[in-house]
Amino acid sequence: MRVTLKVWRQKDAKAEGRFVTYEASEVNPEMSFLEMLDVVNESLALEGEDPIAFDHDCREGICGTCGVVINGRPHGPRERTTACQLHMRSFSDGDVLTIEPWRADAFPVVRDLVVDRTAFDRIMAAGGFVSATIGGAQDGNTIPIPKEDSDLAMDAAACIGCGACVAACPNASAMLFTAAKISHLGLLPQGQPERSERVRSMVARMDAEGFGTCTNHGECEAACPKAIRVEFIARMNADFVRAKFTAGRRESGLAEGNG
Amino acid sequence: MKLDARVPSGPIEKKWEKHRFEMKLVNPSNKRRYSIIVVGSGLAGGGGAAAMAELGYNVRCFCYQDSPRRAHSIAAQGGINAAKNYRNDGDSVRRLFYDTVKGGDFRAREANVYRLAEVSVNIIDQCVAQGVPFAREYGGLLDNRSFGGAQVSRTFYARGQTGQQLLLGAYQALERQIGLGQVAMYSRHEMQELIVVDGRARGVVVRDMVTGELETHLADAVCLATGGYGNVFYLATNAKGCNTTAIWRAYKKGAAFANPCFTQIHPTCIPVTGEYQSKLTLMSESLRNDGRIWVPKAKGDKRPPIEIPEDERDYYLERMYPTYGNLAPRDIASRAAKRVCDEGRGVGPTGRGVYLDFKDAIARLGKRKIEENYGNLFEMYQRITDENPYEVPMCIYPASHYTMGGLWVDYDLMSTIPGLFVLGEANFSDHGANRLGASALMQGLGDGYFVIPHTIGNYLAREKFSPVPDDHPEVVAAQEAVAARTKRLLAIRGRRSVTSFHRELGKILWEHCGMERNRKGLEHALGQLPGLREEFWKNVNVPGSGQELNQSLEVAGRVADFLELGELMCLDALERDESCGCHFRTEHQMADGEAKRDDQKFCHVAAWEHTGDGRKPNRHVEPLTYENVDLAVRSYK
Amino acid sequence: HIILAVAAIAPREEARMLPAPGFVRSSIGRKVIMAVTGAILFGFVIGHLIGNLQVYLGPEAMNGYGAFLREVFHGAGLWIVRAVLLAAVILHIWAATSLTLQSRAARPVGYRQQKWKESTYASRTMRWSGVIVFAFVVYHLMHFTFGNVHPSFIEGDVYHNFVAGFRSVPVSLFYIFSMILLGLHLRHGVWSMFQTLGVSHPRYLRIAHIGAWIFAALIVIGNIFFPLAVLAGFVK
Ligand SMILES: Cc1cc2nc3c(=O)[nH]c(=O)nc-3n(C[C@H](O)[C@H](O)[C@H](O)COP(=O)(O)OP(=O)(O)OC[C@H]3O[C@@H](n4cnc5c(N)ncnc54)[C@H](O)[C@@H]3O)c2cc1C
Numbered sequence A: 001m002r003v004t005l006k007v008w009r010q011k012d013a014k015a016e017g018r019f020v021t022y023e024a025s026e027v028n029p030e031m032s033f034l035e036m037l038d039v040v041n042e043s044l045a046l047e048g049e050d051p052i053a054f055d056h057d058c059r060e061g062i063c064g065t066c067g068v069v070i071n072g073r074p075h076g077p078r079e080r081t082t083a084c085q086l087h088m089r090s091f092s093d094g095d096v097l098t099i100e101p102w103r104a105d106a107f108p109v110v111r112d113l114v115v116d117r118t119a120f121d122r123i124m125a126a127g128g129f130v131s132a133t134i135g136g137a138q139d140g141n142t143i144p145i146p147k148e149d150s151d152l153a154m155d156a157a158a159c160i161g162c163g164a165c166v167a168a169c170p171n172a173s174a175m176l177f178t179a180a181k182i183s184h185l186g187l188l189p190q191g192q193p194e195r196s197e198r199v200r201s202m203v204a205r206m207d208a209e210g211f212g213t214c215t216n217h218g219e220c221e222a223a224c225p226k227a228i229r230v231e232f233i234a235r236m237n238a239d240f241v242r243a244k245f246t247a248g249r250r251e252s253g254l255a256e257g258n259g
Numbered sequence B: 001m002k003l004d005a006r007v008p009s010g011p012i013e014k015k016w017e018k019h020r021f022e023m024k025l026v027n028p029s030n031k032r033r034y035s036i037i038v039v040g041s042g043l044a045g046g047g048g049a050a051a052m053a054e055l056g057y058n059v060r061c062f063c064y065q066d067s068p069r070r071a072h073s074i075a076a077q078g079g080i081n082a083a084k085n086y087r088n089d090g091d092s093v094r095r096l097f098y099d100t101v102k103g104g105d106f107r108a109r110e111a112n113v114y115r116l117a118e119v120s121v122n123i124i125d126q127c128v129a130q131g132v133p134f135a136r137e138y139g140g141l142l143d144n145r146s147f148g149g150a151q152v153s154r155t156f157y158a159r160g161q162t163g164q165q166l167l168l169g170a171y172q173a174l175e176r177q178i179g180l181g182q183v184a185m186y187s188r189h190e191m192q193e194l195i196v197v198d199g200r201a202r203g204v205v206v207r208d209m210v211t212g213e214l215e216t217h218l219a220d221a222v223c224l225a226t227g228g229y230g231n232v233f234y235l236a237t238n239a240k241g242c243n244t245t246a247i248w249r250a251y252k253k254g255a256a257f258a259n260p261c262f263t264q265i266h267p268t269c270i271p272v273t274g275e276y277q278s279k280l281t282l283m284s285e286s287l288r289n290d291g292r293i294w295v296p297k298a299k300g301d302k303r304p305p306i307e308i309p310e311d312e313r314d315y316y317l318e319r320m321y322p323t324y325g326n327l328a329p330r331d332i333a334s335r336a337a338k339r340v341c342d343e344g345r346g347v348g349p350t351g352r353g354v355y356l357d358f359k360d361a362i363a364r365l366g367k368r369k370i371e372e373n374y375g376n377l378f379e380m381y382q383r384i385t386d387e388n389p390y391e392v393p394m395c396i397y398p399a400s401h402y403t404m405g406g407l408w409v410d411y412d413l414m415s416t417i418p419g420l421f422v423l424g425e426a427n428f429s430d431h432g433a434n435r436l437g438a439s440a441l442m443q444g445l446g447d448g449y450f451v452i453p454h455t456i457g458n459y460l461a462r463e464k465f466s467p468v469p470d471d472h473p474e475v476v477a478a479q480e481a482v483a484a485r486t487k488r489l490l491a492i493r494g495r496r497s498v499t500s501f502h503r504e505l506g507k508i509l510w511e512h513c514g515m516e517r518n519r520k521g522l523e524h525a526l527g528q529l530p531g532l533r534e535e536f537w538k539n540v541n542v543p544g545s546g547q548e549l550n551q552s553l554e555v556a557g558r559v560a561d562f563l564e565l566g567e568l569m570c571l572d573a574l575e576r577d578e579s580c581g582c583h584f585r586t587e588h589q590m591a592d593g594e595a596k597r598d599d600q601k602f603c604h605v606a607a608w609e610h611t612g613d614g615r616k617p618n619r620h621v622e623p624l625t626y627e628n629v630d631l632a633v634r635s636y637k
Numbered sequence C: 001h002i003i004l005a006v007a008a009i010a011p012r013e014e015a016r017m018l019p020a021p022g023f024v025r026s027s028i029g030r031k032v033i034m035a036v037t038g039a040i041l042f043g044f045v046i047g048h049l050i051g052n053l054q055v056y057l058g059p060e061a062m063n064g065y066g067a068f069l070r071e072v073f074h075g076a077g078l079w080i081v082r083a084v085l086l087a088a089v090i091l092h093i094w095a096a097t098s099l100t101l102q103s104r105a106a107r108p109v110g111y112r113q114q115k116w117k118e119s120t121y122a123s124r125t126m127r128w129s130g131v132i133v134f135a136f137v138v139y140h141l142m143h144f145t146f147g148n149v150h151p152s153f154i155e156g157d158v159y160h161n162f163v164a165g166f167r168s169v170p171v172s173l174f175y176i177f178s179m180i181l182l183g184l185h186l187r188h189g190v191w192s193m194f195q196t197l198g199v200s201h202p203r204y205l206r207i208a209h210i211g212a213w214i215f216a217a218l219i220v221i222g223n224i225f226f227p228l229a230v231l232a233g234f235v236k
């Protein structure tokens, strides 16, 4: 089969970007989407042109490195599928594919389809952890955890940090990513001691990174390759309100406003 | 070069404890005066960086991905072993130790393996405390499964995403230290060169992959935790970026490279479909717990699997290995698959595949239970192949997966270059000639969380350090070497793509240095490789410049190193004139086709010393002695 | 060109934890204000609808109700309600505006192509439907409360104002149009409210959605019937 690609090309963060059209002939339907790009890139390189830069690593849907918007859908048309696991058989002969990078102020374009997602790392650094100093742990079976809780925590922990939620959100909001981590840790006994501090500082960092706000569109869930559910956002909202209003018990009077 | 493993004396159960007591400690208030470079943010690197930062050292951590959370450890599916004996099924530190040594076909260092088994217990505790959502039973306690040819249930898992969850635990600990300013994280930075000053590792030259700038980082010690080199075969289950560059540069700076030919071929991967194929996807070994592996009895039987009646199917693993059946170790299962395909009984479009069938398991346990255990793996399979494994059997074939070989390290994980420590898959790990399932995650975290934090202090406390001047000849030399290499790659502007060279290299190695090896084939490969390398440096096409994000340049640099490594692998495979574990020399097999070890001549680690480009490297040996397990013939019948 | 990295590492500014800003400045805080004020307005609209149903009971009932509203708590009641409503509208609009600006800034460069899966027309037009509903309220007050855009306004004769007011077809059409937008606004708003306040539970998710639909529909239908009833001469 053959497809036409309209690809966003941008030399670096500062440069002007534009769409460039490429023809991909003899595409094999068994190819993955990224393998199709590989083939296009090989021929570009041999013609002395710069290949299309795109992020990828594991190519099996788990590292969260890959991710482009294909015909208006982050990671492409297939549900619960990362770009690297999308196969060309999901398209048909003669299709025109518009390929764009994630679009968000907090995810500046680095080159072509590659964006800078370190904002996610900074949200994590703000509190996305349990402060369990290495060596100090008690036996793993000391605290039994209801299966439903740990399964639910696992549902949230399955987030691969790809950023498709931000890309899909009409408001470029990072609520789903942040809520997934807050819920993962908040659902487990190990996460309780820092639960309030965590939600306060992670949300503060999320806002400071310049993501949009959530108006409950639900596009993030629909685009999420790991089907992280928006119910976690509701969970985070509740946690946040509780945390804010119960904060600073020891600073008389100033309960509000100090993280 | 002399290989001194510095294994502490005394009974094996007491070695690690004794050593921890004898090691010199760094005074808490002095720790911040020391700076440590950690290359790699996987279980070993990320875990190690976090652990050392928690102790108060100044750590700088590097990875080539855009975030430390994406290290290849993330891809591990099946699980992690620990001698917890939560099942009360007779497991113990000693049994895990024994299984690992035996599984490695008696080519691993006893003392290290024992320590690994000891710390395995702490690893699980630590991960649970970090909030790793391991699978649990309804009672709320941790669940286990038996995995990769173990007769006890000692494998802890988190759905099919164990590596991901363990790595997120380490990553979160790392991010905490980054937030506290104790670790400086450099993502999208690729190590290009090691800096050795006065015989000690003192820094690295890295390339900022966004701007192309070459940065020099100097420190008191360097840890490499850069993972395995399985991608040398081009088609592998490894992430595309996995490379040998970091350890190869160290090798060329004087670190011995141990057992390069010990590369593991994983039996259950999705078969190749075409030339364009860029990687192979692993189907977790845990599937072998409930799936039954078979091929048609008749050659060239092209009927769809469901139409082949029971009595015309050959469940060859169950037939050949009654006790272990479908759970036979990886090297054995892989070779068996190759054999039946060579006999012309292979299935799938290319005839290089075997069936992994869940019909019976679904009948026995019900679809729900299967879905619960393997749901996401089945989904992944269907996504890739467009076939529904609940109805038709999976089609699988072996693929390059893990490398037991790596930089040689002593008991303290220090290479032959003082101050250069090597952790995780990057070292010639504790797995001998074959790794058992679910033990690499264990080793990565063991090295990172529980070994390096102690042993690095022991080194730092014993040494004196004066700051290395920026213009020290060694520093300048390293910088210039990298700059020159980059320039050279960009200057060629040849006619062949980087990938085409990598593919060709992979084909040669897969053919002659893969599941089965022999003198003829290895000599043939050794004849071909230098030519391929020459052509690469004459005719490779690397577009773009060095002052920008240039993915072709990144790949070219990695392939250039693979081309050299491939040669060392063949050399090592040729010189090791025996069969052991994954290293199967057709000249050395039993009547029934099992690997035939030669403990007289080869009960040792082979560590190679670089002697200059185009020169034959020196082969050194570290003899292996077994005081706690007797060198038995490894049998899984 | 080769650069030398700093040997000593100062904590990277962006990596440090920042003190969390006040509730009101945080995105979620403003969302909650939006939800609470939204809830108040929503409650008012329902109550208001029920009150207006009196029109079907004839002039006495309607005017009595109007009078009651004005006299309850010696006249204080109405002012309290008005104060609350006014505060709610102001806060609601302020929150909506600042959140909207933040979201606009979060995506300076848009997509060439974007396909929606989950979001609804209602959810994507909240800002417009809101503004129009607000414009409606302003007009509505001038129409029925201050009477300055009313053809024959009689202070206190709510029934007359009501009937006379809707006799004009364009006015009625504007009301109907506004009510439909209000319906859209509430259709997403009410479900969104649960989500924002964190009371949504997977088991009741569908119920929340259906509930939002039903309430929005009731309000639209109930309100649209007033002008229709007048035009149809059913209420004279
Ligand atoms: C598909 C798959 C499934 C597996 N399943 C299991 C399992 O179920 N159980 C099990 O025990 N093991 C499993 N393994 C093996 C196990 O995952 C790995 O051996 C282990 O995770 C290696 O960890 P590591 O920290 O040593 O290296 P990695 O996790 O590979 O990390 C390497 C790090 O080094 C960095 N790096 C590499 N080169 C450079 C460079 N030149 N410059 C800068 N940084 C560099 C990378 O960015 C990365 O951060 C699996 C492996 C694969 C491929």
Ligand code: HEM
Pocket (backbone or CB within 6 Å): A214, A215, A216, C031, C034, C035, C036, C037, C038, C039, C041, C042, C045, C092, C093, C096, C097, C126, C127, C129, C130, C131, C132, C133, C134, C137, C182, C185, C186, C188, C189, C190, C192, C193, C196
């Ligand atoms: C200029 C006027 C208005 C604007 C700009 C506006 C805008 C918005 C926006 C953007 C939301 C948030 C949607 C979301 O977060 O999902 C919202 C929610 C809501 N609005 Fe309005 N609105 C306005 C007036 C009104 C009026 C007059 C009413 C009632 C009659 C109302 C009732 C609601 C309700 C009940 C919600 C749900 C609360 C929530 O979403 O959290 N709004 N509005």
Ligand code: HEM
Pocket (backbone or CB within 6 Å): C045, C048, C052, C066, C067, C069, C082, C085, C133, C137, C140, C141, C144, C145, C158, C162, C175, C182, C223, C224, C226, C227
């Ligand atoms: C077709 C539907 C509606 C009808 C027939 C209607 C009718 C009226 C009438 C007759 C009054 C005057 C009551 C009095 O002076 O005693 C009034 C007041 C008012 N209406 Fe409505 N209304 C409608 C819809 C709405 C809606 C949707 C809103 C808000 C979103 C609204 C907000 C108000 C307000 C704020 C007042 C002033 C109350 C006060 O005196 O403070 N109305 N309405």
Ligand code: SF4
Pocket (backbone or CB within 6 Å): A158, A159, A160, A161, A162, A163, A164, A165, A166, A176, A177, A180, A220, A223, A224, A225, A226, A227, A228
């Ligand atoms: S929530 Fe889903 S879409 Fe968002 S980063 Fe995580 S995996 Fe990606």
Ligand code: F3S
Pocket (backbone or CB within 6 Å): A168, A169, A170, A171, A172, A173, A174, A175, A176, A213, A214, A215, A216, A217, A218, A219, A220, A221, A230, A233
């Ligand atoms: S799409 Fe955006 S608006 Fe909220 S529900 Fe998801 S973040």
Ligand code: FES
Pocket (backbone or CB within 6 Å): A055, A056, A057, A058, A059, A060, A061, A062, A063, A064, A065, A066, A067, A082, A083, A084, A085
């Ligand atoms: S490349 Fe890893 S998720 Fe796509």
